[in-house]
Amino acid sequence: MVLEGFQSGLSWLTILRKRDNFRAAFANFEIEAVAGFGERDVKRLLADAGIVRHRGKIEAAIANARAAVALDGSLAELIWSFAPGGRRRAPRSLEELPALTPESTALSKELKKRGFRFVGPTTAYATMQACGLVNDHIAGCCVRAEVEKARRGYPAAGG
Secondary structure, eight states: OHHHHHHTTSOHHHHHHTHHHHHHHTGGGOHHHHHTOOHHHHHHHHTOTTSOOOHHHHHHHHHHHHHHHTSSSOHHHHHHTTOOOSOOOOOSSGGGOOSOOHHHHHHHHHHHHTTOOSOOHHHHHHHHHHHTSSOOOOTTOTTHHHHHHHHHTSGGGTO
16 A cells, blocks of 8 residues: 555556665555654655655555554455455456546545545555456456456455
């Protein structure tokens, strides 16, 4: 979710090229560790040329980690509770890919209600894609079947 939030308004390629730097800067994306970040960490991150240096996104990533720690269950359980039901037809082209769905809008609202920031419906949908809740690989893509198999393997997805 950290990468999804930082991607907002930028190209994915920019974020993917900096992914290892983000992982190092944000304690290997360990929720409890990031939740413990303070102002000194914010200053460190703002000075880190290896990541996107946007105060609002940095502070949102820390706030989101704190909100995740405060959940009754796990963040994964919460996200998977918004998985779309049924099967979707594989998209035939990039133009068929939605930017958001009713499920991502509902997930966004729930995350915001629980204190998460920088999680609008489009970011929530991108998170759903990244976590495997939806498989938006184009029909015929060599990865589509692999993603679908992994998605079905997650208990909340009915696997």
